[in-house]
Amino acid sequence: MTTNEFQHTVAPIKDKLYRFALRMLDNIPEAQDVVQEVLIKLWQQRERLTQVTNVEAWTMRMTSNMSIDKMRNKHWRTEDVSGIVQFATPASSPDRLTEQADTMQHISNVIAQLPEKQRSVMHLRDIEGYSYQEIEEALGIPLNQVKVNLFRARKYVRTQLTASGILNS
Amino acid sequence: MRIVSFLMLLGFLCLAGSTQAQADAISTYFGQYVDDERFTVVYISPKMFQMIDKLSIDFDEESSEAMKDVVKDLRGLRILVADEGAQGLYQEAIQKINTTEYELLMTVRNKSEDDMQFLIKDEGDIVNELLMIIGSEDNFVLMSFVGNIDLEKVAKLSESFEEQD
Amino acid sequence: MNTIAIKQLVDKYFEGETSLVEEQQLRAYFKEGAVAEELQEYQPLFQYFATAKREELPSDFDERIVIELQRPAKRRFMRRMVQMSSVAASVMLMVAAYFWYPTTELPSTVSNQINWEQYEITDEEEAYKETKAALKLLSRNLNRGAKKAAKSMDKITKKKRRIEN
Structure with a gap:
């Protein structure tokens, strides 16, 4: 090769x-x-x-x-969850633009707060579009745990986004 | 010896040809999409359909019976979905399919909604494969159902699904 | 897709009950501007997912990797040997296949070299979910298409009648 x-x-x-x-x-x-x-x-x-x-x-x-x-290995890691994704927001008024960027940043932070397993499962499913089996293989955790972690992650994200007023209900 | 090997080669080619014809439309025409990053790919095998058919737990009561009735005759489901360049993919897809092999069942063209095409491969009265291609502004869906497909049963399914929602 | 159907999918999503294809539909729906007012609150989340997928390695990453890979250039001889033996093996395989072929059945995927297994859903419940979502979409669209076709048929027959009268 x-x-x-x-x-x-x-x-x-x-x-x-x-x-x-x-x-x-x-x-x-x-x-x-x-x-x-x-x-x-x-x-x-x-x-x-x-x-x-x-x-x-x-x-x-x-x-x-x-x-x-x-x-x-990094116990000393700070709590700083500075932006990992640069957001290209569609052109609109500057106010709206920063508002949108803030919202995206906030969502990113909420996901970053998730426990390691929930975060990895949610990432693979909701961003990469993996099936449960693919996640099972990629992370080496049993399928029921994949489901449970995904459910908890989505629930947490929903609660947090509701608390911060992004979601209404 | 030369004749023997020639005959064998011929036999091999025929065999390869016939199995090729049995392959589903996605494997035949859209193979390069399968490993393409832009696509979400789902495959459900014949074995799985047997398992679903035997499932004793009813996930939801009414629709599951009607659905099982369709599922028991399915031998494979392949899905490709993309959310980039949907219109281009749709145009490419509908041109790619050999219409002597697949018969056009229906084309739906819509100003506001999705464009759709349904294609079937049949033998006599039996539909062996149903291919659905959808192209909307931002979504491209390709689904291939292989098996013995009863279009009437499939069309009726939506009623039982609706009741349940 | 209409607003009610999307709202149902959103609820299903938070329950962890959506299929891959349904989730793709959600991301596609929320990607563009035309989102119904009552659904706008969900747009940022699904837009976030879509945007996060666009994150990529910097363009010079490949060069850096290649430099790293080429660093230990020892054992080149061994590698050459391995390569040569694998060529020999594949020639053997082809010869074997040539003589063996006519008597054995060819799995349908071999002709196209698609590893469908990689995308196979092997959990019964998930397979059920994916199949149901697929059949739902198929059934609904078949009906929609048929209705459209019926309408245009109606128009045609009416026109015909008018001409005949």
Whole structure:
């Protein structure tokens, strides 16, 4: 396998891995480091690559484990959840624009407050569109736990968004 | 020897040809979409439909009977959904399908709502595959139902679903 | 989709009961401006999901990775050997397949090399949910299409009658 072929293989998944690491670590350079480490590991095991039926699940699992390791190694981590996503909002009045950006930022913060499992499940389902089985494989947790965590995450997000007045009911 | 191997090759080609014809429309025409990042992909296997048919728990009472009646004859469901470039994908999709293999059942064109096309592959009175293609402003849906599909039963399903909501 | 149907999906979403396709529909619906007033409160959340999916690695990331990968260029000889043996193996396989083929059945996916299994829903309840949502969409659209067709048929027959009279 040449580096070119390798790049071709990882092209469809690398951004997914990055988004996941970013969701877990909330830090751009660290998330990039994780993806880089995962891809290097993958390259070192490239002879095995042909035997792996689901490269995406396999690498996502590696990304998840590595991100969690990194997270746990930083007890000193501050509570600062500064923006991870740059929002391009549709052009409207400047007031509305900042208001929209604030809302997006707020949602991002609410998700960042979720416990690690709920956050990863919600990310894979609601942002990446994974099925429960894909999440089960990617995170290595049983299916009923996938469902429970997703339900709790959505419930929490709903409650928080209601409390902050974004949702009415 | 040369003749033997030629015959074998011929046999092989015929076989490959016939199995190709049995494949569903998504595998045949839209294979490259399946691993494409933009698409959400769902596949339900024949085995799963058997399991659903045997499910003893009723998730919801009335509709499940009508639904099971349809599901028991299904042999595969494949779904591709995308929310980017829906209009372009729709145009591409409806041009891609070989209309000698698939018969156009219905085209719905709408100013305000979605454009839709239904295509079927049948043998005699039996519909073996039903393909639904939807293109709206921001959503592209491709669904292939394989099995023995009773269009009337499927059309009636919406009544039982409606009652339940 | 109409407002009531979307509201139902939103409720289902928060109950954790929506299928993948339904969630995709929600994201698609809330993506663009034409959101009904009573549903606008939900727009930011679903827009957030769609926006978050657009986050990507910087464009120079690939270069950086390739530099990293090329660093330990040892064991090139071994790699060459592995490559050569895999070429030999695939030639063997092709030869074997050639002689073996006519007697064995070809799985339908092989001809197109799509790994559907990767996308297979293997949980009964979820498979039921996805199938139900798919059938619901199919059934509703079939009816909508049929109604439209009936209407235009009506018009045609009326016109015909007028001409005949």
